[in-house]
Amino acid sequence: MKFTNRVPDSWKGLQDLVAEYLIVAGYRAITPCEIDTVRGKVEVDVCVEAPYDLVKRIICECKYWNTPVPKEKVHAFRTVVHDCGAELGIIISKEGYQSGAIEAAKFSNVRLETWDTFLELVKDKWIDNKLWSVKTMTAKIMNYRDTYEYEAERLTDEEYPRYKDTCTNITDFVEQGLLVRKSDLLNGSDFIQRFPLYQQSESIEHYLDELSSKLKETLDILERLSVKPNKPNRFLSTVRSFMEETE
Numbered sequence: 717m718k719f720t721n722r723v724p725d726s727w728k729g730l731q732d733l734v735a736e737y738l739i740v741a742g743y744r745a746i747t748p749c750e751i752d753t754v755r756g757k758v759e760v761d762v763c764v765e766a767p768y769d770l771v772k773r774i775i776c777e778c779k780y781w782n783t784p785v786p787k788e789k790v791h792a793f794r795t796v797v798h799d800c801g802a803e804l805g806i807i808i809s810k811e812g813y814q815s816g817a818i819e820a821a822k823f824s825n826v827r828l829e830t831w832d833t834f835l836e837l838v839k840d841k842w843i844d845n846k847l848w849s850v851k852t853m854t855a856k857i858m859n860y861r862d863t864y865e866y867e868a869e870r871l872t873d874e875e876y877p878r879y880k881d882t883c884t885n886i887t888d889f890v891e892q893g894l895l896v897r898k899s900d901l902l903n904g905s906d907f908i909q910r911f912p913l914y915q916q917s918e919s920i921e922h923y924l925d926e927l928s929s930k931l932k933e934t935l936d937i938l939e940r941l942s943v944k945p946n947k948p949n950r951f952l953s954t955v956r957s958f959m960e961e962t963e
Contacts, residue, residue, distance in 0.1 A: 720921040727780035741841035753799035787816035851955040854893030859945035
């Protein structure tokens with residue numbers, strides 16, 4: 717299954733999607749962004765901060781052109797990257813690069829990417845972060861389904877049937893949220909293929925978005941109940957350990 721089926725349909729769409737994928741992957745991305753350089757202020761398409769990585773600052777330039785990017789644009793972008801103190805510059809081009817542009821980027825801190833190769837750069841971190849979000853919601857839902865700790869008998873007569881129906885209807889999605897691994901997503905394992913939600917999904921992104929939506933809807937219902945879990949963080953370490961042990 718492909719990572720995503722989404723393709724930018726305009727320059728702004730390319731710019732916005734680049735920032736969106738970087739944000740979900742765990743970076744701080746702003747688009748557009750005005751930055752300071754030694755020559756004054758410059759507006760860049762996407763400015764990325766990565767405080768916990770070796771590369772702390774990344775500048776992205778988005779080229780939704782119908783022709784390959786020439787070397788002059790690479791030279792100009794290299795200057796901006798250097799003048800603002802960024803450790804890395806990335807150009808994302810719709811139609812690739814002229815041979816001179818590829819040569820101009822050699823031995824520099826500028827990477828030349830297409831939309832597809834950019835997605836490959838961020839895919840692993842995107843999936844890691846999205847999966848962790850899914851598993852965090854799953855852990856919270858499991859608190860409400862815990863028959864030993866959750867005091868469902870204290871719910872009102874109106875709440876209890878809604879609680880039971882909600883817990884029953886979410887069983888399949890809780891199983892996926894707890895047990896699905898990155899390797900299942902990347903390899904299309906037999907385990908994940910037995911779930912209807914996965915079978916109906918067009919991409920890994922689509923599947924995780926749909927699973928997140930189902931879990932969030934359920935959590936919203938449960939968190940509005942008058943009775944709260946006695947140990948709200950009980951299952952968080954369980955899902956964290958499972959994620960670490962299986963990847």
